[in-house]
Amino acid sequence: MKLSLILVLGLFLFASCVVEKQPFREGKILGGKQVSAATLNLGYTTYVEYCIQCHGMDGKGNGPSAKGLLPPPRNLTQGLYKFPWVPYGELPHDEDFARIIRHGLNGSAMLKWDISDERLDAVIQYIKTYAPQTWEGKDKVLGTKFELPKDPFGDTYEHIAIEKGRKVYHVTAACTQCHRAYATREEVQGWAKEAGADIDTTAADYFQLKSQDGEYNYKILPPDFTYHPLRSITDVQSIVQRLMYGVTGSGMPGWKDVVADDELWALAYYVKHLQETGANLTERNKLMDKLGGSQ
């Protein structure tokens, strides 16, 4: 009798110690959704196990492994996220975080994480607690999701898409404001004339990447599509998604309704074509030699 009382008491003390170490005693409303304390606590232990070395105990992106990383790990207290599929600055859905965490961000220290679905959901809820201003409260609304427009080209007309994308990239959308040019000044002037557009191709940095200030406290260089890995890109469709929404806080705007839907797809096929050109050294050298004459 006495022994069992001690055991029960011991168990109680042990349990309260464990609970003491966990940061959450109550659930929270995050992004308009009730999240239980148990989920947040599982998220916390998952974070400590997998994420803390880069994102840090206080979520500021300053963990012990963060030193010297470029891009640096995200400061999760800012509540700004670059790669969800929602318009610039709007709140990501859980499926966005799941995609980012499961696929990782190519060319950065943010790898793919193979954790159970339960832990994945828990860690997603937990990281939101670092940015209460963004997530907490009943009035928070998640971002708009655009329907993916139909691909008007498909494999059969890919070459037509690439030709169109080349012109939209250099003339209609002038992506060269930040990204580099991949056509000679003469070619671009020819296309501009065709379209009745006025494009300045004289800038000294026309063939260079223009670094952007962004909102993350470090300069962000737009990628060279023939050279750099693209963070959130896996196929043409994911390029269209990225173009529709932009990259929040980096300067890269969203293009939905700025260019027509078929132009979005044309741009995406063109970006993919540039990636493929970059993957083939002979092809890349050929392109760079041609541009060299125009620089």
Ligand code: HEC
């Ligand atoms: C080895 C370092 C490292 C580890 C470990 C790590 N991350 Fe990251 N994480 C990064 C870097 C670097 C970035 C920024 C990439 C960029 O800006 O292109 C990032 C970005 C993010 C983002 C922002 C995504 C966006 O759209 O802006 C989230 C969310 C995130 N990480 C969550 C996690 C979670 C959850 C874990 C643990 C399961 C984790 N990270 C583990 C390095 C790391």
Ligand code: HEC
């Ligand atoms: C105002 C500057 C700016 C303009 C204009 C701009 N971009 Fe970007 N873009 C950026 C920056 C900066 C990044 C890098 C974002 C990062 O990784 O933080 C980027 C990244 C990208 C990416 C890679 C996304 C990823 O997942 O890594 C693609 C694709 C892209 N831009 C395509 C385009 C296209 C096509 C256009 C024209 C329709 C365009 N951009 C116009 C600044 C710009």
